[in-house]
Amino acid sequence: MTWSEMQPLLSQECWNTLYMVGWSTLIAIVGGLPLGLLLVLTDREGLLQNVVANKVIGQVVNVVRSMPFIILMVALMSFTRWITGTTLGREAAIVPLAIGAIPFFARLVETAVREVDGGLVEAVQSMGGNTWTIVRKVLVPESLPSLISSATTTVVALIGYSAMAGTVGAGGLGDLAIRYGYLRFESEMMWIIVAILAVVISAIQFAGDYAARSLHSRGGRSGPAPRLRLLKPAAAPGETG
Template sequence: MTWSEMQPLLEQACWDTLYMVGWSALIAVVGGLPLGVLLVLTDRGGVLQNVVVNKVVGQIVNIGRSMPFIILMVALISFTRWIVGTSIGPEAAIVPLAIGAIPFFARLVETSVREVDGGLVEAVQSMGGSTWTVVRKVLLPEALPSLISSATTTIVALIGYSAMAGTVGAGGLGDLAIRYGYQRFETELMWITVAILAVVISIIQFAGDFAARALSHRGRSSATSRLRPVRGTKRAEEPGPVAKVAEASEAP
């Protein structure tokens, strides 16, 4: 197979993969973020301590994480057909990809949010801050670098899932590698597909790590500037999370 024959196949496969991963990652973040925060809030000693809700939600998340993706795809064929009208193609693959990624991302969010200093939460509560204020002003901003890393890990995992989805007609780079590289013995095309996947994953991982480090460094710099201003200068202290909450509560 010549390059002129490979090029349109590779372009379509790349688009299908980005389409599947992009939409499923967005749905996973929208669904997994509140689930992960809820697991922290309802845990023992949490702001909304509720052991029953925590156990039920935690068990649902555990079941979703424990199911192999290829089995999940087969189990959701009827549901996928009901949602999008078909069980094959990139649109159909988004359904199981998103459902499989939501519990995965939720656990990562839970781990990230648990790392936030509990003293900040207590300080906000002592000033009369609501649960929504705690989440919006403290938990999410303080955990943001870790949340970025969690989202990066989820996207990388989704790329691997999308390659598996290609085995059941979802399209994308995985489907291209199976149909042409394996079934038609186009070894060169298969290795090009593998190389593209490796490059895409490397770019996403680098971008995610860079964003997480930048946000983390900015947070440390802000804290340092508040604690140890440069001698001989008059630098206005940047308010921390608790001060920002106090200002917000005093604002009309």
């Protein structure tokens, strides 16, 4: 296969991969951020302490995370067809990609938020700040560099997942590698796809690391913050329980 024949295929499937990964990342962030915050807030001594809810959320996250993506993708085919009307193509691939990435990102969010200095939380509490204020003014802003690094890790993982999605006709570079690099023994196509993925992942990792470092420097931190210990607000004088 000549370059003039490969170039249109590579351009189209590269765009399909970026399309799938982009939408899946957006959904993963929208769903994983509040889920990760809930894992911290509902934990023991958390601002919204609820051990039962924390265990249920944690178990659901663990179950989805423990499933190999190829199995999750097959298991969700009926749900994918209900959402998109099909199980083939890039739109269909976004459903399992997003569902697989949400708990992945949620655990990274949980780790990032737990690194926030507990003294900042207590300071806001002492000034009468409620839970939403603490989340909005302390937890998210202070953990933002780590959250950006977490989002970068999620994007890189989703690129790998999208390649597996190509094995069931989802399109993208993974599908191209299977159809030409494996089934038709076009080794040149396979190595070009490997090179493209390496460049894309390196660029995303560089951009994410640069953004995280910039925010970290702007915040003036000289090292990792102490592990967060989210305490419930102390009872006002005269109150009981």
